[in-house]
Amino acid sequence: MDRGALGKTIKSTAAALAVGLFFSAGAVAQSSSGAIIGEAKIGDTITIYGTDNGFKRELKIDEDGKFQVRRVPTGYYDVSIKHADGTEEPSKSVVVKPGGAARVQ
Template identity: 55%
Template sequence: MNRGALRKGFNQLAAIAVFGLAFSAAAMAQSSSGNLIGEGKAGDTVIISGPDNGFHREMELKEDGKYQMRRIPLGDYTVVIKHADGSFSAPKTVSVRVGSTARVQ
């Protein structure tokens, strides 16, 4: 094989490798998530809803009233607490970002 053919083969291989890395990085970014933490009272139920992505999760709070939801898709969410007496807290908006933990205040 001559040098020109080797160089052409190497350039093609390098281009394929760069494309593969870019594709895998994009795939990882699409599957990214974040976490959410907050506090309420024992017996309350935390309700998180993502109006833009259809995500919905509910969690009943245990004795200490603290909650943590993991692996939530990225986006903006509305968080409401349903109290044991049936009343609801005012809705709060929280943004979940890549690899971070959003705190509901």
């Protein structure tokens, strides 16, 4: 193989590797989080707290009574529900896995 052909082969291989690395990095980034889903009463406030990472999110339940928190870092979470009348339910523990949805029961 002459130098010109060898140079083209090396460049083509390098370009293919660069494209492959670009797309694989995106796949890794997408799989480092998940979601927490569940149901509660209209007007309830849901608090999600990551026991091992400090992540915290609070949201109020709207008309359909369902909630979904996306892009939650993987890990262990306590989810508490405070009702509109001020009473609270005991917190529930869930585990968020990469690309998964942890359901609060």
